[in-house]
Amino acid sequence: MTFGEPSKRQINLVKALIRLKNYRKRQGLFVVEGLRATQEALNSDYAVEFIVLSDDFVKRYGEKFHGFGDVKVYEVPQKLYRTLSDTETPQGIMAVVRMKKFEIADLCTGNFLVVALDGIKDPGNMGTIIRTADAAGASGILAGKGCVDVYNPKVIRSTMGSIFHLPVMEEIDLQWALKELSIKGAKIVVTSLGGKRSYLDADYTSPVVIVFGSEAEGVSKEILNMPSEQVKIPIPGKAESLNVAVASGILLYEAARQRGALFPL
Structure with a gap:
């Protein structure tokens, strides 16, 4: 299974979404990280913009995990993924999700x-x-x-x-x-x-x-x-x-x- 490579703009988008509250608000986007959270997002009625995987995750789970549907999926080196992640021991999977407005x-x-x-x-x-x-x-x-x-x-x-x-x-x-x-x-x-x-x-x-x-x-x-x-x-x-x-x-x-x-x- 092979995935695309994210653009520099998409990498910078993920970094800003994780670190900056005001940027999240302006873009109307947020990031979820981890396999379970990503699956919850995919199974919900929230719009998932794209998913980022580490190459290490792909090696371990890529052939077993087919739950992405039509969502764009990008693969990055583990070293780069660690610079994006907000966790100390990242699983290697995150999703960019669009916020929903409620009344x-x-x-x-x-x-x-x-x-x-x-x-x-x-x-x-x-x-x-x-x-x-x-x-x-x-x-x-x-x-x-x-x-x-x-x-x-x-x-x-x-x-x-x-x-x-x-x-x-x-x-x-x-x-x-x-x-x-x-x-x-x-x-x-x-x-x-x-x-x-x-x-x-x-x-x-x-x-x-x-x-x-x-x-x-x-x-x-x-x-x-x-x-x-x-x-x-x-x-x-x-x-x-x-x-x-x-x-x-x-x-x-x-x-x-x-x-x-x-x-x-």
């Missing part, structure tokens, strides 16, 4: 469960929350202004392909979005250390938006001052708080349980 209406069909993120800065947390929301059957993600770029390579890697499974809206005016979802019938549940009720006492069975705040400061005062139900996760031990990605898993799986998504109630 509020894409997140709120049926009995929706939306995750809203206020000031999440850590790429690992962002990616893990997206992955957890996907696993729990959430309808979509709202990443407010001030959150880490959801197309950051570290975020994409942490989602383990979930970025392709549910709508993710980024750089959203969160106050506006929460008002819009409230108009559409959603209850707003906000996680807060100052919450008076346990998260277990909240009802997640009807349309709901669950808001999680930044790692350092939690949910902003502007969001806390909006009409909402504020809940907290009880901490019987000595830890001051929980990691936000862990907290998201706890609440989202309680919501999934109440909705009968795990076991019949």
